[in-house]
Amino acid sequence: MQPVSAPPSNVIQPNGREFEIKSYGLTDIGREREVNEDAMLVDNLHSLYLVFDGMGGHTAGQLASQLAMESLAATFVDSEATHPQVEPLVRGIENANQAIFDHAQEYPETRGMGTTAVGVRFDEDQLHICHVGDSRLYRLRGPGLQRLTRDHSLANLYADKPELEGQMGPSTSNVIVRALGLDFNVEVDHRIVAVEEDDLFLLCCDGLTDLVTDKDIGNIMRSELPLSDMASALVDTANHNGGTDNITVILMLACDADGDDGFSSDGKTVLGF
Numbered sequence: 001m002q003p004v005s006a007p008p009s010n011v012i013q014p015n016g017r018e019f020e021i022k023s024y025g026l027t028d029i030g031r032e033r034e035v036n037e038d039a040m041l042v043d044n045l046h047s048l049y050l051v052f053d054g055m056g057g058h059t060a061g062q063l064a065s066q067l068a069m070e071s072l073a074a075t076f077v078d079s080e081a082t083h084p085q086v087e088p089l090v091r092g093i094e095n096a097n098q099a100i101f102d103h104a105q106e107y108p109e110t111r112g113m114g115t116t117a118v119g120v121r122f123d124e125d126q127l128h129i130c131h132v133g134d135s136r137l138y139r140l141r142g143p144g145l146q147r148l149t150r151d152h153s154l155a156n157l158y159a160d161k162p163e164l165e166g167q168m169g170p171s172t173s174n175v176i177v178r179a180l181g182l183d184f185n186v187e188v189d190h191r192i193v194a195v196e197e198d199d200l201f202l203l204c205c206d207g208l209t210d211l212v213t214d215k216d217i218g219n220i221m222r223s224e225l226p227l228s229d230m231a232s233a234l235v236d237t238a239n240h241n242g243g244t245d246n247i248t249v250i251l252m253l254a255c256d257a258d259g260d261d262g263f264s265s266d267g268k269t270v271l272g273f
Helices: 062-081 086-105 154-160 212-220 225-242
Strands: 002-006 019-028 038-041 049-055 114-123 126-132 136-141 144-147 188-193 200-204 249-254 269-272
Touching: 019 038, 019 225, 038 062, 038 249, 049 062, 049 200, 049 249, 062 086, 062 114, 062 136, 086 114, 086 126, 114 136, 114 200, 114 249, 126 136, 136 212, 144 212, 200 212, 225 249
Parallel strands: none
Antiparallel strands: 002 019, 019 249, 038 049, 038 269, 049 114, 114 126, 126 188, 136 144, 136 200, 200 249
């Protein structure tokens, strides 16, 4: 395992209230893969958290997710300053797509590589959510677990457009129809939700969700364990159930800024892969 623990990213002030974001990320190669093609970004300075799940065979998937992570981390500030009318997270993911696509054009042996992306940016009492592919975001609010993203899967495409049924192959849940790096442009799903105190968010790849049910994910998130132990429990459960893929999770908790949680806010940025 490669644990990444992060202190609270910032103070959020919705209507005079203050929240801090505690976060913890963990990535694991799993039990069957020889290479970890996942990557994650924990950027506390910009309240930015992302998970990438690379694909493309051999080391191309690892390269795609790493390029996406590094591109987004490097261009986020410039994206925000240069395009104030565009959500910075959307612009950052578009830049990451361009970085992967350009690399593949320059090095033909890497053509076809790509990566999913799911990420959030906290902005006062709002959470910006962006995703491409089938990596997911969950929110635990009180006892209720809710999935806040919808997979860009072939199965969902056929469900939305029955007239296409079978035209792009069999309807299997692990086939995705959208990813970074495959085309010059990419469509990024973007939505905004409100943040409330004690909301617990989970970013993860399909190495978790293919092997751990939403019910079990919810039970672990309700356990009130420290975030590091909770992340380990999620990864351990996926490995116990087969560990057939790389597994990456990031947990984020919105908590009372006045509470003594033992974390310090140092604006640390962590790149993990």
